[in-house]
Amino acid sequence: MTEIDLATDICGIKLTGPVLNGSGTFDALAASRVFGDALLEDFPFDCYVSKTITMNPRPGNPPYRLWETPSGMINSIGLPGPGLDGFLDRDLALLSELEVPLIVSVMADSSEDFEVLVERVAARDEVDAIELNVSCPNVHSGLIVGEQPSETEALLKALRPITAKPLIVKLTPNVANPQEIAVGAEEGGADAVSMINTVKAAAVDPDSSRAWLGVGAGGLSGPAVRPIALAQVRVVSAAISIPVIGMGGITDSESALEFILAGARVIAVGTENFRDPRAGSEVTAGLPAALTRRGFGSLAEAQSVTFG
Amino acid sequence: MAADTERPQAPFGRRLCEVVDSRPTGGYRIFTLVDGQGPAPAPGQFYMLAAAPDWAAEGGRPYLPRAISHARVSENVSGGLRLDFLIHEVGPGTSRLARMGSGDQCWVAGPFGGRFSLPRDLNPAAAGAILVGGGIGIAPMAVLRHELVDRGIPSRSLLGFRDQSHSGGVDELFGCEETRLAFEDGSSGHKGYVTDLLLQLLEGDDAGSAAVYTCGPPAMLEAVRQICLQRSVPVELALESPMACGYGACFGCAVPKADGGYLRLCIDGPVVRGDRIATAMAGEPAID
Numbered sequence: 001m002t003e004i005d006l007a008t009d010i011c012g013i014k015l016t017g018p019v020l021n022g023s024g025t026f027d028a029l030a031a032s033r034v035f036g037d038a039l040l041e042d043f044p045f046d047c048y049v050s051k052t053i054t055m056n057p058r059p060g061n062p063p064y065r066l067w068e069t070p071s072g073m074i075n076s077i078g079l080p081g082p083g084l085d086g087f088l089d090r091d092l093a094l095l096s097e098l099e100v101p102l103i104v105s106v107m108a109d110s111s112e113d114f115e116v117l118v119e120r121v122a123a124r125d126e127v128d129a130i131e132l133n134v135s136c137p138n139v140h141s142g143l144i145v146g147e148q149p150s151e152t153e154a155l156l157k158a159l160r161p162i163t164a165k166p167l168i169v170k171l172t173p174n175v176a177n178p179q180e181i182a183v184g185a186e187e188g189g190a191d192a193v194s195m196i197n198t199v200k201a202a203a204v205d206p207d208s209s210r211a212w213l214g215v216g217a218g219g220l221s222g223p224a225v226r227p228i229a230l231a232q233v234r235v236v237s238a239a240i241s242i243p244v245i246g247m248g249g250i251t252d253s254e255s256a257l258e259f260i261l262a263g264a265r266v267i268a269v270g271t272e273n274f275r276d277p278r279a280g281s282e283v284t285a286g287l288p289a290a291l292t293r294r295g296f297g298s299l300a301e302a303q304s305v306t307f308g
Numbered sequence: 309m310a311a312d313t314e315r316p317q318a319p320f321g322r323r324l325c326e327v328v329d330s331r332p333t334g335g336y337r338i339f340t341l342v343d344g345q346g347p348a349p350a351p352g353q354f355y356m357l358a359a360a361p362d363w364a365a366e367g368g369r370p371y372l373p374r375a376i377s378h379a380r381v382s383e384n385v386s387g388g389l390r391l392d393f394l395i396h397e398v399g400p401g402t403s404r405l406a407r408m409g410s411g412d413q414c415w416v417a418g419p420f421g422g423r424f425s426l427p428r429d430l431n432p433a434a435a436g437a438i439l440v441g442g443g444i445g446i447a448p449m450a451v452l453r454h455e456l457v458d459r460g461i462p463s464r465s466l467l468g469f470r471d472q473s474h475s476g477g478v479d480e481l482f483g484c485e486e487t488r489l490a491f492e493d494g495s496s497g498h499k500g501y502v503t504d505l506l507l508q509l510l511e512g513d514d515a516g517s518a519a520v521y522t523c524g525p526p527a528m529l530e531a532v533r534q535i536c537l538q539r540s541v542p543v544e545l546a547l548e549s550p551m552a553c554g555y556g557a558c559f560g561c562a563v564p565k566a567d568g569g570y571l572r573l574c575i576d577g578p579v580v581r582g583d584r585i586a587t588a589m590a591g592e593p594a595i596d
Contacts, residue, residue, distance in 0.1 A: 018382045029309060030556025034420060036311035038320035050552045059569040063590045064550050066560035068401075070368025073552055080570065126329055202406055222371060223364075274357070274553035277417060278321035 004288035005239035006296045008198045010047070010243055010266050011086060011166035011191040012252060013128050017046040017287070018299060019256070022247050022270030023105040023131060023170065024051040024077070028228050029094055030276065040097065046279030048093075048098050049268065051122070052105040052133045054056045057083035062214035072222025074201045076213045079107065079260045084117060088124065103168065109135035110172065111158045129166035132159070132190075137195055145147035146197075148173045149184035156188025168245065171226070171236065174200045178212045179239035186240045194245035194268065195236060196229045221269040223249040230262045237263025251279070253286025257294070260302045290299035312575075314594030315422050316347040318555070322417040323374075324360055334435070334445060336396045338379065340504035341414055344388035348376055350423035351452035352546055352579040356554040357393070359404050360413035361471060370401035373415065375551045375594060376394055377523070377573075379447035380454070392535055394447040394477045399596020421555040421578045424452050427519035430542040430581075433489045434463035435517040439505055440532050442524025444473055448546045449523055450481035453544045463511070464488070468502025468528065469496060503531045515539045522546070529588035543582035550571045564590050 006017040017050050021044075028048060032039045065090045067074055077223030082091060083192055095102055097265075104127050106117040114132070132156065134146030145151040149167045152169065159167060169176055169185040173196040182193050198219025203212040210219065229248025237244045246264025251272045272279040287299070311317060320484050330339035347357075366373045381393035397403040408414060428433035435458055441449035446467050456463045465482055470492040470565035475496075478489070488505050489497030498505055502524075510518060521544035522532045536543035549561035553574035554574050561573035564586040571584070572578065582588075 024559070025557060025561075027556045032309035032570070034318060034555040035320040036317050040309065042320055060559060060562060062564070063562050063570075064560075065562050066550050066552055066558060066593050068369060068372050071364060071371055072368070073372060075552075075558070075560060080562075081560055097309050105321070124375060175429045224368065258561050274558050275371075277553070277555055278416075281321075282444075 004291050005300070006284065006287060007019065008266060008299055008303070010245065011129055011168070013047065013166065015046040015101065015266065017261070017284050018266040018286050020047045020103075020245060020268040021045045021049055021273060022267060022268040023049045024132065025270040025271045027051060028098060029091060029095055030242065035277070040099070042278070043098060043100060044278050045100060046284070047101045047103060048095065049103045049131060050095065050105055051081060052079050052083055052107045053081060053086050053087045053117065054079055057086060064212055064214050065210040069201070069203055070224060071282060072182035074203050074213065074218045075198070075218050075297075076215045076218030078215070081235050084120060088120060089189035090135050092124060094136065094296055095157065101120055101128040102126055103129045103131050105131040105133050105170070107135050107136050110138060111155055114155060114159060115162060118167070119162050119170060122165045127165065129168055129191070130163070131168040131170055131194060131204070132169050132248035135172050144172075146170070146181060147175050149180045152181050153188040156185055156190050168192045168194050170197055171195040172197045173228055173232055173270075179235045182236045182240045190242060191242070192243045192245060193236065194229055194247065196232055196248045199225050199228060203289055205266065219250070225249050226255060230258060233259055233262045233264050253283050253290040256283045256287065257290045257302065260299070261305050265303055312422070315399070316350055316353065316419055318418050318420055319345050322356070324413045325416045327409055327412040329410050329412055332408075333480060334476035334478065335473035335572055336394055338392055338394055338477060338480065339405070339408055341389055341391045341393070341416065342384050342388050343416060346389065346419060348389060349381055349391070349419035351455050352364045352424040352448055353377070353421050354554070355391070355416055355421035355579055356420065357405060358415040359408050361414055363404065365582065372595060373417065373554070374400070374401040374405060375548070375554055376405070377448040377546065378419075379450050379477060381451065391515055393477055394481070396444040396474070402596060406474050411463035417554060420564040420574055424521055424544055424546070424579050430519040430544060431517070431519050434519040436464070436519070438506065438509060438565060439465045440502055440519045440520060440522040440524070441461070441465055442468045442502055443470065445524030445546070446448070446477055446481065447523070449521065450477070452521055453482065464511070466490070466502050466505040468524070496549050501531070502528065503535060506532060506535060510535065510539055510541060515541055520544070526593070527587040533582040533588050545582060545588055546579050547573055547577055550595050
């Protein structure tokens with residue numbers, strides 16, 4: 001078999017391949033504690049996306065935080081983390097040891113806090129791009145930014161002048177027309193969108209007649225959401241000219257290729273990391289054969305396909 | 309970045325291991341895997357297990373691997389380690405694992421988490437260890453007891469069960485010496501709870517020199533924790549919690565800390581000191 005070139009780029013960031021991790025699905029710092037040097041020597045992703053950073057430290061939600069569902073899981077973790085200062089002072093230096101580009105995910109409940117987060121994170125040389133988690137209500141409007149095209153556009157217009165580094169908007173699937181949000185992001189100056197975030201969901205414990213999760217409901221992920229994600233990647237990629245980072249139940253090279261053909265430029269592995277810590281490497285390992293089998297001579301050829 | 313060097317370190321990723329035995333025991337099953345890659349696990353550590361074929365095949369569950377503590381570890385004559393797991397069928401994942409037979413393949417990741425302290429590290433005045441196991445939770449107690457025997461450290465084991473059909477592994481995993489049994493239905497040993505036996509021991513002259521270790525159902529764990537905290541007896545608990553990954557990625561296995569916030573059971577536990585947590589009952593049960 002001839003060598004298949006997997007090299008690509010996203011928002012001008014050169015990548016050795018198209019496999020990222022979904023934010024919040026792979027804690028490189030914890031993994032390095034658990035697996036040691038092997039993690040750095042055999043890092044599973046071509047680009048690392050941090051878990052979401054917030055202004056202040058957060059403990060996260062009360063248990064239960066997750067439960068298994070058919071072909072997937074539901075979670076409501078609640079963004080536990082060290083806050084901006086803790087991240088910049090400690091975690092970021094450690095993450096810079098990774099030999100792949102770094103995207104930092106941030107979330108805030110106001111444009112003002114988003115501006116602080118983006119300014120301080122983007123100022124660090126270790127950071128290649130910023131992903132905006134817009135699934136949080138705006139304290140001023142009460143609206144979830146990522147569910148409103150105008151809110152999304154306004155946020156991007158406020159953030160765009162702050163940094164020349166790429167801004168990526170993480171889209172929620174919990175809207176009727178995700179392409180409208182994506183267009184708002186593009187018009188506001190976003191460089192890419194990543195999608196999908198988890199699908200609103202609940203799981204019930206019939207023995208106790210209560211919801212399994214401590215906060216009642218959460219987000220569904222895993223192969224159960226893949227068809228939803230593919231449909232949304234398709235309509236969004238057709239509606240915008242900025243690239244799409246596709247994710248939602250990718251488990252292997254076959255499902256990764258489905259996202260590329262649906263319009264994603266690169267893809268991210270999320271929940272599958274929980275089942276297999278090296279899931280990203282497994283996706284990469286299978287991609288050349290998956291491409292060749294369909295007659296593609298390179299990843300770029302598959303990326304150029306317009307899904308019928 | 310720095311690795312935790314005080315605990316046996318899992319190979320990066322998951323690996324296929326062969327099932328070489330599976331047998332019923334007192335309402336549970338013990339199955340044996342041969343692990344050719346992993347290090348010898350320490351008492352208290354656990355593995356993430358998923359049967360290689362037919363995982364997620366029926367109705368989409370089981371989907372996530374299951375976190376299971378080993379019950380025994382020994383050298384395999386033709387290389388690698390023999391790992392025994394004690395399993396109680398309570399849902400699709402544990403049932404699928406229980407259906408594995410000799411020759412089947414099982415995905416294995418781990419060993420994960422940290423180990424039990426030695427008694428002198430838990431209580432400098434410790435004369436030995438008191439192990440309190442309940443139901444399926446006797447498995448990590450058996451591993452700890454084995455290590456204590458090897459080190460010449462005295463221990464007494466108190467094991468509690470609902471009834472004979474929830475009492476697997478006792479004969480195989482525990483010698484008869486220094487082991488006392490409690491059955492809620494009175495079918496053997498003390499009639500009542502295993503915590504009755506613990507109270508008897510601690511109300512002798514043992515409290516000041518005691519170091520208690522426990523694993524079992526949440527209500528039992530919390531009772532043991534309260535008994536120990538009230539008497540200032542150091543206690544370590546091996547907890548369960550809904551956990552997707554085992555290596556710190558999913559943040560699902562949150563257990564409330566005594567001083568606020570949460571610990572991640574997979575990397576901060578699964579063994580925790582009784583005074584570090586707010587309750588032993590918040591995160592359980594684990595995914596079935």
